[in-house]
Amino acid sequence: MLGIGIFGATGRIGKLLIEALQKDKEANLSCIYVRNELQYSIPQGVLVTNDINVFLESSDLIIDFSSPEATKLLLDTAIDRCPKPIVIGTTGLNKMQNDLMISASQKMPILYASNMSKGVVVLNKLSKIVSSALKNSDIEIVEVHHRDKKDSPSGTALMLAKTCAEARNLNIDNVRISGRDGMIGKRSDDEIAVMSLRGGDVVGRHSVGFYLDGEYIELIHNATSRMTFANGAIDVGKWLSKQQNGLYSIEDALTI
Ligand code: NAD
Numbered sequence: 001m002l003g004i005g006i007f008g009a010t011g012r013i014g015k016l017l018i019e020a021l022q023k024d025k026e027a028n029l030s031c032i033y034v035r036n037e038l039q040y041s042i043p044q045g046v047l048v049t050n051d052i053n054v055f056l057e058s059s060d061l062i063i064d065f066s067s068p069e070a071t072k073l074l075l076d077t078a079i080d081r082c083p084k085p086i087v088i089g090t091t092g093l094n095k096m097q098n099d100l101m102i103s104a105s106q107k108m109p110i111l112y113a114s115n116m117s118k119g120v121v122v123l124n125k126l127s128k129i130v131s132s133a134l135k136n137s138d139i140e141i142v143e144v145h146h147r148d149k150k151d152s153p154s155g156t157a158l159m160l161a162k163t164c165a166e167a168r169n170l171n172i173d174n175v176r177i178s179g180r181d182g183m184i185g186k187r188s189d190d191e192i193a194v195m196s197l198r199g200g201d202v203v204g205r206h207s208v209g210f211y212l213d214g215e216y217i218e219l220i221h222n223a224t225s226r227m228t229f230a231n232g233a234i235d236v237g238k239w240l241s242k243q244q245n246g247l248y249s250i251e252d253a254l255t256i
Contacts, residue, residue, distance in 0.1 A: 002241055003030030004234070005059030005084075007074055008066030010034060013089065016230035017063055018042060026238060031058040056082035061241045063233050065089045067150075072097050075104045083108035083245075087237045089116055089229065092151030105247035111240045113250035114155025116232030120206070121256050123221045124163050127208045130217055131167035137210035137217075138187060139164050144197040144205040152196040153178055160208055161194050 004021060008014040009032035021029040022043060031047040032038075033055040038048055047058050056062065056077060062084050064071055071090045075097075078084060088101065091114050101110060115121075131139065141164075143157040153161075158172075165172040168190075175190045204223040209216060223229070236253040 002027040002238060003058070003060045004028065004237060005031040005033065005055055005062045007033050007055070007062055007064040008070065008090070010038070011065060013065035013226055013229055013233075015040075016227050017065070017233065020227065020230045020234055024234060027061075027234060030060070031055050052077045053081050056084055059084060061237050062086045063089070063237055065229075065233070068093050068097050072100060075100050079104050079107055085109040085237070085240045085243070086111075087233050087240055088112045089114075089233055091155030102247055106245060109240050109243040109245055109248065111236050111248040111250065111253060113232075113236065114159050115204075116229040116236065116250065117221075117223055118232065118254060118256065119221050119223075119228075120156055121250055121254055123206065123208070123219055124160060124251075125256070126219050127160050128163050128167045130208075130210050130219065131164040134210050134212060134217070135168060136189075137212045138189075139192045140209045140211065141192070141194045142197065142205075142207045142209070143194070144199070144202050146201050146203065147198055149198060152198070153194045154196065154204070154206070156204070156206055157194045157196070160206060161192050164208065165192055 004027050006014050006017050009018060018029055021027060029046050034048060034050055049055050064074055064086060068090060071088060085108060101112060104110060141157050141161055143154045145154060161176055162172045165175055170190055175192050176194055177191055178194050203226055207218050207220040209218045236250055239253040
């Protein structure tokens, strides 16, 4: 049995990971890290700790859905004390945190995915094809998430924008805009717009539009349950536990 430790266990995704692992036949919940007292009951035999060293030592694999600051703490400790395979689902990492993840992957296998759903992997592949095939189309990406989401645009929308840009040999940092307001003038040809809407309890909606004169294509993915992300993270975790040190993407783990 693969013993999985959950980092961010009291969060929306963390709680679902705990639920999903109770039904899993190949992996179980070994340990959860909590900063403060736990407000809900967890299965017997699972270690609950606020000591990251103990947490790392008690798990074969870590799944992280927390916050960028917490992910940094986890990676710093893993590098210094106890390298373990880590699946990172936390989004909104800044450049420094992203660089830390890259250097940590020299000491342990790490899989980073801003979206753990198989459907989004397919959406990303389709976006690449359409961006390249319809080179003159105007690309507009819209993401919708629940009112509590902290980062914007979503990590998934940024990934989709990067994929579309690279399919046209463009650097996303030079062509992305994430807002329009006032007398902004004509849309530029290379521009890739990424717009964020926030409201209610929307789990996650991403649309990638390719607009031409006389026709357009819109590719849309809707996540209707957060359990999709929890199950996806556990699936790629089982794969990651058998890999060498290195940084992996969800595409590496799935055969789609
Ligand atoms: P949440 O706010 O409900 O939960 C966050 C968890 O992290 C909580 O348990 C909290 O206690 C813990 N945490 C936060 N800061 C911490 C710190 N400094 N030290 C220790 N623990 C800390 O959030 P959520 O909706 O569960 O999402 C968590 C992360 O996962 C976010 O970055 C979100 O964008 C991302 N996310 C990714 C995917 C994906 O498929 N990759 C899907 C959904 C959400």
